[in-house]
Amino acid sequence: MKLDDPKFVLKLSCIDTIGIVHAISGFMVQNGCNIITNQQFGDRDTERFFMRVAFTPVDPDTSIERLRAPLDTLAARYDMDWTLHDTSDRPRVIIMVSKFGHCLNDLLYRWKIGALKVDIAAIVSNHRDFEDLANRYEIPFHHMPVTPETKQAQEAALAALVEDLRVDLVVLARYMQVLSDGMCRFLEGRAINIHHSFLPSFKGAAPYTQAWARGVKLIGATAHYVTPDLDEGPIIEQEVVRVSHEDGPAQLTALGRDVESVVLARAVAFHVERRVLLNGNRTVVFR
Numbered sequence: 073m074k075l076d077d078p079k080f081v082l083k084l085s086c087i088d089t090i091g092i093v094h095a096i097s098g099f100m101v102q103n104g105c106n107i108i109t110n111q112q113f114g115d116r117d118t119e120r121f122f123m124r125v126a127f128t129p130v131d132p133d134t135s136i137e138r139l140r141a142p143l144d145t146l147a148a149r150y151d152m153d154w155t156l157h158d159t160s161d162r163p164r165v166i167i168m169v170s171k172f173g174h175c176l177n178d179l180l181y182r183w184k185i186g187a188l189k190v191d192i193a194a195i196v197s198n199h200r201d202f203e204d205l206a207n208r209y210e211i212p213f214h215h216m217p218v219t220p221e222t223k224q225a226q227e228a229a230l231a232a233l234v235e236d237l238r239v240d241l242v243v244l245a246r247y248m249q250v251l252s253d254g255m256c257r258f259l260e261g262r263a264i265n266i267h268h269s270f271l272p273s274f275k276g277a278a279p280y281t282q283a284w285a286r287g288v289k290l291i292g293a294t295a296h297y298v299t300p301d302l303d304e305g306p307i308i309e310q311e312v313v314r315v316s317h318e319d320g321p322a323q324l325t326a327l328g329r330d331v332e333s334v335v336l337a338r339a340v341a342f343h344v345e346r347r348v349l350l351n352g353n354r355t356v357v358f359r
């Protein structure tokens with residue numbers, strides 16, 4: 073049997089108990105499905121169990137709806153939180169940016185060469201700096217300037233755009249405005265931000281200056297889900313790079329650019345490949 077890419081991905085979490093893996097693998101057998109990859113984790117702190125199963129039905133005509141019904145029955149026995157995804161679906165994404173375009177540029181290139189399997193519905197910015205770049209990639213560009221006075225109206229327009237474009241994920245690719253609590257609730261679990269420091273160090277808008285002043289020997293970047301508490305959201309991915317006493321704020325900023333781009337691209341890929349499960353204010357990432 074030639075093992076193509078898995079057709080479906082099941083993500084689940086529930087209170088940990090005996091027999092969950094047995095029950096899920098039994099479901100796969102009973103429904104003629106072949107498991108391609110299976111990853112699970114039992115968190116002894118929260119006593120919650122997490123699992124990601126990538127699988128393919130032997131009968132290619134097996135629909136996702138056909139599997140949902142029996143899965144719902146099984147899930148109810150364990151009070152599971154679960155989602156089932158068709159791996160051919162391409163999540164619809166809005167990328168937001170302000171004045172620094174390195175993460176946007178990196179994501180657009182990965183998308184263009186087919187390495188990032190999403191549909192980019194729009195690029196949104198509070199400045200016009202990357203309008204030409206968006207046009208070159210033939211992606212709709214929405215200029216949404218914002219001031220403290222216009223923030224509520226700007227966010228209402230953004231929320232309407234997310235709805236109108238049927239967006240599954242908003243990526244803050246160095247979008248340098250703090251989203252309101254209401255916007256964070258609206259985007260809960262579907263907005264990823266890249267913070268240009270190795271959190272929890274150096275929160276806020278100027279981490280490289282803070283890092284230089286502290287004299288650190290490593291700097292990094294952190295991709296996390298966006299929550300009302302600035303830079304406090306569940307972390308999806310991080311990376312660091314070594315720096316030295318010779319590196320001033322400008323050099324740290326330059327060294328950080330590459331780390332930010334790689335960390336955000338990895339985090340977006342993990343999210344759209346259904347590899348990330350929320351575990352309170354933490355994540356389980358089945359890489």
Ligand SMILES: Nc1nc2c(c(=O)[nH]1)N[C@@H](CN(C=O)c1ccc(C(=O)N[C@@H](CCC(=O)O)C(=O)O)cc1)CN2
Binds near residue numbers: 248249250256276
């Ligand atoms: N609700 C949230 N919104 C945003 C988050 C977040 O974690 N929760 N992350 C930021 C990105 N970011 C750091 O990664 C960040 C962006 C902006 C600021 C900030 O203080 N901005 C000033 C204005 C700065 C400017 O106009 O250049 C402000 O909003 O008053 C701090 C951290 C994205 N949004």
